[in-house]
Amino acid sequence: MSKAGSLYVEGNSFFHRLDGAVKLILLLVWTGVTFLFLDLRVFAVMLAAGVGMLLLARIPVRRMALLFWVLMVFTLINSIFILIITPRFGSSLTGSNTPLIPVGYDTINGETLFYVLTLSAKYLTLLPITMLFIFTTHxxxxxxxxxxxxxxxxxxxxxxxxxxxxxxxxxxxxxxxxxxxxxxxxxxxxxxxxxxxxxxxxxxxxxxxxxxxxxxxxxxxxxxxxxxxxxxxxxxxMGTRMSRSDKLVLLLCVLLLGGAILMKGLWVEKFWYPFL
Structure with a gap:
């Protein structure tokens, strides 16, 4: 337990110094952008950026281990249920069918496997920014x-x-x-x-x-x-005034959300599948 009596981890990184409300807005914008897409390319970029921010915060790995494994178990169980219950769900998103793994009553196809991979990446994209908010916010x-x-x-x-x-x-x-x-x-x-x-x-x-x-x-x-x-x-x-860094992050949040909405409306399809 931290000195604050919470999950907060003492530190002096850039994210520790950010205003708590700004970090909440960042979390909400990040979550909103994540749920706008079903595109593995977008999630890969966001996940890399999230991990980079988490590393900059210098939070001890042992403090994050429990949340990490809880999300991994949830993602694994969710993926198994999707594959068992709807083994050909991916076909409804792509219009194609590539049978791969027979399961007796049906066959899991490649489209559903890729959909499960994309969905898992979606959940993992939320993990770094959530940890950042939880462990750096007093x-x-x-x-x-x-x-x-x-x-x-x-x-x-x-x-x-x-x-x-x-x-x-x-x-x-x-x-x-x-x-x-x-x-x-x-x-x-x-x-x-x-x-x-x-x-x-x-x-x-x-x-x-x-x-x-x-x-x-x-x-x-x-x-x-x-x-x-x-x-x-x-x-x-413990009240603080909003600094230039806070205002800069708020501006980046607005740009991120605006860019995501524009990208969603103009270029990105509902579900990206590279093998069509």
Whole structure:
């Protein structure tokens, strides 16, 4: 857990110094551009740019490993389901059919394999910029930036608390799981079949929920005692002014979104398939 009590990683890189609201806009624009296309060429360029920005932020690899593997597992499962359920879906996008892998009831064709590759690249394109936002954005600075954009400070502060509570929730889950394992709850490979282990793991949900509700009540009482919400406005200890770098990134976001819309409308087809 970081010193901020969140996923934030201390640093002094260009992205650490950016305004939190600017990084949110960058994330939203990047996501919007990604979902405009279904073109592997576009995703390759965006993925390379995203990885480059992530490297410039100098975030430790071990901090990013969990999110990376979660997305990889999700992408793999999603790809398998597409190939099994709709083995010839790619043909509806390209109008061609190249049978490759027989699966008994049907045959997976090359078009669907390429579609799955393109879709996986689409998800991976979002990963670097999401990590950049999560690990370089201090919750308090981000809340102040949101309030500066016109979002009510109560809502901005709620976002800040949510960011801070993620590591606490993770640690609480580990503590409850360890306590239940000491009482004989089996979730390891040698403790029964997969269904039994999953059932045992689900028993952690109730105490975790109770602990979370108690934590929420404590935070709510503490905020009430300090008079939170009584004023129409509030000041921010970690509030910052928008710098030239922030304005430059905002301009680049506008150019990126405008260029993507223009490109989508004039040149890029719905689904790029190079073997037609």
């Amino acid at each position: 919750p308090s600075r981000f809340a102040a930036s949101l309030n500066k954009l016109g979002i009510p400070y109560k809502m901005a502060y709620a976002v800040s608390i949510a960011f801070r509570y993620i590591p606490d929730l993770t640690q609480e889950f580990k503590n409850i799981l360890n306590a239940m394992q000491m009482r004989g709850l089996g979730i390891s490979r040698g403790d029964g079949n997969l269904w039994r282990r999953m059932k045992n793991l689900s028993l952690v949900v109730v105490p975790l929920l109770q602990s979370s509700l108690q934590h929420i009540e404590s935070v709510s009482n503490a905020m009430d005692l300090r008079g939170f919400g009584t004023g129409a406005k509030r000041t921010w200890y």
